[in-house]
Structure formats: structure tokens, C-alpha cells
Amino acid sequence: MTDGNTKASVKFDAVQKSFGSVKVLEEFNLEVDPGEFLVLLGASGSGKTTALRILSGLETPSAGRVHIGERDVTEVLPKYRDISMVFQSYALYPHKTVAENIGFPLKVKKLPKAEMDAAILDAAKQVQLEALLDRYPRELSGGQRQRVALARAIIRRPSVFLMDEPLSNLDAKLRGHMRAELKHMQGTLGITTIYVTHDQIEAMTLAHRVAVLEKGVLQQLASPSEIYNNPANLFVAQFIGSPAMNVIHGSLEGASFQTNGAKVKTRVKGQIAKAVAGVRPEDCSVTDPKKGTISGQIYTTELIGDHTLVTVNWGNDQIVVKAHKDFDGKQGDAVGVVLPPENLYIFDETSGERIR
């Protein structure tokens, strides 16, 4: 409310962080455009939360610089960075009412009472909390607490929003609902947002761009569709997508991938002794045993609703295929699976790099 609503860019410049001998972030470079919704995606221990905490100033980098807008904030205290953060645990003050919680950032700034009340009401309206202003956090449901935390973050109109797995404590249905609200809110306010999550669906649905992190190294930074359709390496390919991409171990010889005594045509060419072929379940299809690229037995089938997941045993590998919801194969039936060459991703098993 008080600060001019300036969208700020964010830049990590070769940021490193280690706790003792444990390297959490290695040479982390990232540029976030003003007004962008960027999601840091990674498993636990990937360094995504550390990156966020370094940006917030709650953690100092071992090396490298952090910029918000034009400003180098590496040595700036959190309170002077003009950011606000939503914590995974919400971090509401239990002895303060909802209104006092939301208004805390303004109270600290010693804003006049009338101005503060107006701002609190305004922020509360944005998250539909105006009826609960006199309650205490303990009297609220999980989703309502989440909204209080959000309202407290937006009341200040910071130049950057940080969110550390804000939806992970909610149940599945509420999470879906809050996800949509979050996206809408970010779209309306247009504040640069950095969002940390381990949930690839949240990443895909919310982000303008996704940064996939693993073991402190940035694996890929791209739009959700690019990440999905064009994964940079084996890790990203396996991390994104539900059910996960099928992975088949074998070797690449010329323009064919060889494994389990079968040959599969590929688009790429090369000679790699240990290669991995990846194919998404929805790109495969089940067919007659003789017609498929490969053939095997059905391990199990799962009806999801609008489709059936068929797991097929093939040599030492298992392949999951997304089939029609009326698929009626039984466990142990022989089936063929079509692996279309144009949807086959080939990776070097040792380096994990994609062969293009």
C-alpha cells in the first residue's frame, strides 16, 4: 500500500551455499523477470528452499551475489529487501487476531490506525476473510489460516513475493482451489513471485517458468510446456509428469535403441553403450502382441476414471501405458506396446544428458 508498486526483477549471480561440508547450492544462476511467476521445483534436499531463504535474507550465501531490481541485496537485512514471504507452516502469530496478523507489517511501520484498518480490510477482501477478522488463528481451518498468511503477505505490496510450499499443508481438494486463487491473485497484482514446491503439478499449473533443481544444481529453466515436452536431461524427464516417464535401459547403435533383444527405431543417431530411452505413458499405446514395437505381459491395470494405466512387463523393465478407459486386458495377458520413435527421448545414462 505504502510503497510504490514496483515490479522488481530478481537475479542470482553464481550463488553458492554450504552448511559445513555439505554443499547445498552450487553456482546457482537465475534471472527472474519483473512480474514473473517463477517456480523453483525440486525434491527435498535439492536446495530450492535454501535458494529462497537466501533471496529473503534469512540465509547468507557462501559466495555469489543476489540482486533485487537494480539493487545488490547480498548484505542487506531481510527487512530492507521489500519482500514478503508465505511460509509452509503459515507462521501466524497465535496471540493476535486475524486483523492483527494481517496488519502486523503495517503496524511495524507505524502507519496511522485509520489507514491501517482500511488496508487490512482491503487485503482481507482479496482473500475473502473480511468476516473472520476478529477470530484467532486457532479458530480457523487450514485453508483460512493459509489465506491469513497470504493476506499478510500482500498487504504491504512488496516488490517480490516469496512462497515456500504454501499449499503443502492443505488437503488435496483445497489445494486445487487455492492454486487457482493464487494464480489469479498473482495475475491481478502482477508482483514478481518466486514459489518453491516439490509438487510438479503445482509447478506446471502456476508457473510462467519453472526452474528444476537437483542436488543444488539448476537442471533446466524453461516454460512448463517446454519442461514437459523437451526435458534437458534424464532427471527432469523423470521428475515431471504423472505417472512418470517410462525409462528403458539399453544401448544406442546408429539410429536404433537396442534392449531386451528388441530394436526400436529412434530419431537421433549415435553410438552409446549405456543409454536410456524415455517415453511418456500417454505417447505409448497398447495393441495386439504382434503389432507392437515390443511385446510383453500385463503386470497390472489401474482404472483412473478417464483412462486406464496398464503396466506391462517387458524383460527386466516395466512400461506404463495410458490406455483407453474401456481397456479390458487382464493380468498376465500378452500385449504389444507401440513406442513411437518421434516421442522417444534418448539419454546418456552416465551423464544423464539428452541426446538430441
Place this chain on the structure above:
Amino acid sequence: MSGAHTKFDLQNRGLLEKMFEPPAVGKMAPVAKIVVYSFLAIWSLFVLFPIYWVIITSFKDAAAVNQGPSYFPFVDFQPTLDAWRINFTADPYCDMAAIARQLYLLAHNSVAFVLSPVVTIPPMEPQICKIYLAFTNSVVISIISTIFCVAVGSMAAYALARIQYRPKFGNIMIFVLLIVGVILATTYAGVPWWMSSAVALALFFFLARALGRHFKMSLGNGDILFWMISQRILPPIVVVVPLYVMFQAVRLLDTHLALILLYAVANLPIVVWLMHDFFANLPIELEESAQLDGATRFGIFWEIVMPLTRPGLAATTLLILVLNWNEYLFAVFLSTVKVQTMPIMVAAKNTGEKGVLWWEMCAVTVVMIIPVIIMAVLLTRFISKGVLLGAVKG
């Protein structure tokens, strides 16, 4: 077939089984109930009897006490108010006005003490009977030293819980050596103390900066905490004589300031230790969030941390208050006339020539017990549960 022998018939249990089996999860078996409640009843009698005994003895006279034990007033002895009269009305200035005058005197004299380097204000002389003086002293000393102790101690505990300190071991050694140097220079070489301390302080900063980088070994917060609590490992009797000498050197014997300082310092480790635990258990996100929202460290401490650790703070305060109220050893060494406290008055009833005046002692003891009970009742109101409810998690 499996598990047939574990089949359990709820209706047709034998009496013995019913006695020893709890009727439901979270309840006690009848036999266990009997055992536990009879133990509690006996324990309560054991604990409450001395208090009853003190109260009835304060209404006995010398004859009733010396005749041997008697338990019920009006039944096996005739209660009298003699002991109370001797303690509380016999001396001059034994009235509420005297207490008010004494409190004014304390305020007046402390202002005079603080201003003494600038202007000389003649201190007032006390006009109050012994027991009222002791009571006033006890109240003033224990409350002020408790406030002081809890305020300083909880801030120290908070700092230890939230800030990482890494003092270099070498620097600590330098500090200790310099202090030894100061003592030697002052006592044996006749250097004025302020000069040697100033030189030592300058030397310390110089050496710590110059050599500090080369020291590898450093201590952590855990070591500092242990160092603090280790000061309570020594039995107080060991330090009482050095303390006497110290307070004599600074001419603070028989002053309120001496006891207030001493009590505060002596109990500081307990406060730090207890409060550290309460602070360390607070979810740190609350403070981090406040930090991001622009609150200062003191703002966070007063607005967020303090209200949430109120139960712990109340419990600690109560504990320290009781410890100070009952303290005898330091008081008996450091006070002569003006700052005698209630425990000393109790002990004083063990006279040389007339033996122990049990009835008078008990009257003083009763007066000493009452404030503690009031404090406990007042402070337990703050020791409520569930302050942290709704802070984190969904």
C-alpha cells in the same frame, strides 16, 4: 484358527480380572486406583501436616509447647495470641504507617545513593520494628532481584537460542591472562586499578584482532550455556566468604543493593537455562516472518516471543521469587541490621539463652508462608496451556 486363545469375553470375566483390567483405554484398573489414591492421600497428609503444625504452634504459649505434643486447639491446649503479640505489637513502630515510611525511606535513600556523586542528600534513618522491617526487606529484595534476574536472564537466553556465538578459545585465554595481569599489577606493583584495566582492555582488543584469526578452536552456544549453569554447581557456602570480602571492599555490606545484585546473579543461570528451552521450542518461522515484515529484534522479542513464552516466564518467575524469598545463607552473611530478611527473623528465634522459642518462630513462619501462596495463585493464572495453538501447521 489363529488368535483363538486371545479371544476375550467381556461379560464373563472373573472378579479378579475385573479388578486388575482397566475398563477402557485411558482409565485405570480398580486396584490401581485404590493403590494410587491411598498413596496420594498419605502423601498429602505428610506434606500438609507441617503447615498445620506451624499454624497451631503459633497459637500456643511456652507452657503448651513444653508439655509435649498437643494437636487440637480448645481440645488439648488453650490457644493464645501471645506469640503474635510479642512479634507484631510489642515493639514501637509496629504499624502499617511504619511500613509505608520504610518504603518511602528505601526510595529516598536509593535516590540519595544514585545522586551521591553529584549532591549529598542525607539518608533517612529507619523507624520500624524488627519484624516489619524484615518483611519489607524480604518483599523489596525478592521482587526487585526477581524482576532484574528474569529480565536479564530471558534476554540472554533468547540471544543464546537464536544467535550463533563462536568465541575463540584463544581469545578467552588471553582475556583470563590479562585479568590475572591486572590483579597482579594492581596488588603488587601498585598500579591504579583503572589504569591497569584500561591497558588490559586495550591490549585485549589489540591481541584478539591480531591473533584471533590464528586460533582454530572455538566454543559454541552449548558451551556458553554450560558455563552459565556450571556456576550453580558450586555449593553457595563455598563462595560466601569471598563474596563477603568483595562486598566489604566496595562498602556494600548490609545494603539492599548487595542482596538484590547477589540474588539476581546467583539465579541468573537458572533463568537462562529454563528460558532457553522455552525459546528454543518456539517455531522460528514466527520470528523469521516478523523479521521479513520489518520488525526489529527487540520488537520481535516483546511482541512475538514474550507473549508466547508467558507460561514459561511465569513459572520461572515464580521459582526465582520463591528461591529469593527463602534465601538464608547470603542474607545472614551480608546483612547485620538494616537488611535482615524474614528467614533470618525465623532463625533468630533460636536464641542462645532462652532456647528455641517455637511459638514465636511459628508465628513468623506463618507470615512468611502467606505471600508465597498468594504469588503462586496469581502466577499460575498465566501458566495456561495452548498459547501456541494455531501458530503453525494446518
